[in-house]
Amino acid sequence: MALTDVVKRFGAVTAVDHLDLVVPAGVCFGLLGPNGAGKSTTMRLLTGQAVADAGTVEVLGRSMPAESKVVRARSGVVPQVDNLDDELTVAENLGVYARLYGIARADRPAAIARGLELARLADRADTIADELSGGMRRRLLIARGLLHRPELVLLDEPTVGLDPQVRQQLWGQITAVRRDGATVVLTTHYIEEAERLCDEVAIVHRGTVVARGSPDRLIEATVGVEVLEVAGDGPSQRRTLLAAEQAGLPTRHTGTGVAVLGSEALEVAAGDGEGHAGRRRRATLEDVFVTLTGEELT
Amino acid sequence: MTTARLSDGPDPPAPAEGFEPGPATAAPSRFAVRAVLAVLWREWAVFRRVWFSTAFGSILEPVTYFIAFGFGFGALVAEVAGLSYLDFIATGAVAIGVLFSSIFPALINGYFRRKEQRLYDGVLAAPLSIPELVTGEALWNALRASVVACATVLVAIGFGVRPDPTVLLVPVITVVAGFAFAAAGAAFGAVMRSTHSFDMIIVGVIVPMYVVAGTFFPIDGLPPALAALAVANPLYHVVELLRAVTFGAPTGAVLGLHAAVVIVFGVVAWGVAVRLLRRAVID
Numbered sequence A: 001m002a003l004t005d006v007v008k009r010f011g012a013v014t015a016v017d018h019l020d021l022v023v024p025a026g027v028c029f030g031l032l033g034p035n036g037a038g039k040s041t042t043m044r045l046l047t048g049q050a051v052a053d054a055g056t057v058e059v060l061g062r063s064m065p066a067e068s069k070v071v072r073a074r075s076g077v078v079p080q081v082d083n084l085d086d087e088l089t090v091a092e093n094l095g096v097y098a099r100l101y102g103i104a105r106a107d108r109p110a111a112i113a114r115g116l117e118l119a120r121l122a123d124r125a126d127t128i129a130d131e132l133s134g135g136m137r138r139r140l141l142i143a144r145g146l147l148h149r150p151e152l153v154l155l156d157e158p159t160v161g162l163d164p165q166v167r168q169q170l171w172g173q174i175t176a177v178r179r180d181g182a183t184v185v186l187t188t189h190y191i192e193e194a195e196r197l198c199d200e201v202a203i204v205h206r207g208t209v210v211a212r213g214s215p216d217r218l219i220e221a222t223v224g225v226e227v228l229e230v231a232g233d234g235p236s237q238r239r240t241l242l243a244a245e246q247a248g249l250p251t252r253h254t255g256t257g258v259a260v261l262g263s264e265a266l267e268v269a270a271g272d273g274e275g276h277a278g279r280r281r282r283a284t285l286e287d288v289f290v291t292l293t294g295e296e297l298t
Numbered sequence B: 001m002t003t004a005r006l007s008d009g010p011d012p013p014a015p016a017e018g019f020e021p022g023p024a025t026a027a028p029s030r031f032a033v034r035a036v037l038a039v040l041w042r043e044w045a046v047f048r049r050v051w052f053s054t055a056f057g058s059i060l061e062p063v064t065y066f067i068a069f070g071f072g073f074g075a076l077v078a079e080v081a082g083l084s085y086l087d088f089i090a091t092g093a094v095a096i097g098v099l100f101s102s103i104f105p106a107l108i109n110g111y112f113r114r115k116e117q118r119l120y121d122g123v124l125a126a127p128l129s130i131p132e133l134v135t136g137e138a139l140w141n142a143l144r145a146s147v148v149a150c151a152t153v154l155v156a157i158g159f160g161v162r163p164d165p166t167v168l169l170v171p172v173i174t175v176v177a178g179f180a181f182a183a184a185g186a187a188f189g190a191v192m193r194s195t196h197s198f199d200m201i202i203v204g205v206i207v208p209m210y211v212v213a214g215t216f217f218p219i220d221g222l223p224p225a226l227a228a229l230a231v232a233n234p235l236y237h238v239v240e241l242l243r244a245v246t247f248g249a250p251t252g253a254v255l256g257l258h259a260a261v262v263i264v265f266g267v268v269a270w271g272v273a274v275r276l277l278r279r280a281v282i283d
Helices: A039-047 A070-073 A090-100 A107-119 A134-146 A162-179 A191-197 A217-223 A235-247 A285-293 B032-076 B085-116 B119-123 B130-158 B165-191 B195-211 B224-234 B233-247 B250-279
Strands: A002-010 A013-023 A030-031 A054-059 A063-064 A077-078 A152-156 A183-188 A200-205 A208-213 A226-231 A250-253 A257-261 A281-283
Touching: A002 B250, A013 A039, A030 A039, A030 A054, A030 A191, A039 A070, A039 A152, A039 A235, A063 A070, A063 B119, A070 A077, A070 A107, A077 A134, A077 B085, A090 A107, A090 A134, A107 A134, A134 A152, A134 A162, A152 A162, A152 A257, A162 A183, A162 A191, A162 B032, A183 A226, A200 A217, A200 A285, A200 B250, A208 A217, A208 A285, A217 A285, A226 A235, A226 B250, A235 A250, A235 A257, A257 A285, A281 A285, B032 B085, B032 B130, B032 B233, B085 B119, B085 B130, B085 B165, B085 B195, B085 B233, B119 B233, B165 B195, B165 B233, B165 B250
Parallel strands: A030 A183, A030 A200, A077 A152, A152 A183
Antiparallel strands: A002 A013, A002 A054, A054 A063, A200 A208, A226 A257, A226 A281, A250 A257
């Protein structure tokens, strides 16, 4: 998958701004960024549902949107907006897509049965989709996109708005897809999701990639190993800020206090007279994102 | 944790070296009949469950027309354009049935599936093209409209209408006409921005279309401007075709002209629907 100098505008808004991105086959790749960063538009470019104003988009070695039908036949899409067919049963929802993907008649029952198992809805096969819970709907959406064992799986915010149990189930589904050898591209604004699932992430900001790499390397290169967070705005925070400034370490406001990035180099942190001035934690992609873009994520 | 599994067997192979081929899938062609059939199958899956309400409506509607116009109004009017008023209204009712049962679902589904349910976003991410989608949905509405037309003919016979044997050609006319009106409905559905537009389309387009078409009264008596409007109305040509096959055909040339108008209208409506839907769903 290769996007080269891609621009996509909606009126006066530039959603994708000279984006360059190459994703090798077989990896799980995360596009990380806040709402409105251009992630969903980028995903739509990959299925031919959006057409770039400039630049070239190549998916599975095919040029988009000219060869989008071939690409769509070999990829599975899990959309951000739930678009299950509420007039159909669970099995019929899978049946329509089995036909659209051109799965041969003889293979259809097995493919649908596998989809039901993957969605863990085998006992709900004849339930009208309208009657499913939110978690069930998401599982079915994912299974629908995987029915034909696609080479490329595109997941747009797969777990947004779901409770933790359901998110974990979906992560399990996504991990299973990876074991099958498919390339996975997912967008998310959940840091933890990207860290857990992705081999590589690209941080997208205002329609362009501002950093990319494996989560660990990206964190270490940008913000170091550890972060010291100090809550509130009391004297301990001021002492921490001063110490950070003396040590030449970057700081940022977290909404509930301040954070010192790369605090492993900081001696003063804990136990400076008031017990502990803050809490040390591992640096995350969120620290990377905020450092690079100056905006809070989620 | 999850028990989600993709492959059969106890454990899927750890880090894959290559892609494991999926079930046999055919390479998509430019315009695939298979994809159109997938769209039809979706409609059929729903219809299997709701056929009764469709059947109920499609029989009750013409019954209402025959009672209201045939017995009520017809008692005042003996003969219209060489036909008994019941015969006249019977073919009008078939045409209206075809119009309503093709243009309305196309318009309403076209809007809701695109804008509210986002079904089009889903199927167009699979290997389905917009021409295939428009064709499949219009074809389904055409078939359903033809079933409604046949039911209306049977109701008419029940009310004492005695058609010629050529009435068997009615489904041929209605499947083409139904496709054309469904494509027109899909075109309107593709440009609607909110549900408020329904009123405008119904009052501004559909009502004049079904009234000024020689359905309830012949167009001969209309002032020239309105008569011209009727001639431009594809439903008028459908009515004329239906009357010709139901009660003895006029000349072949006239039939051919009416048929040509309906077919051209259908082709144009299909093309416009494809274009407008593409503009609406592809960024």
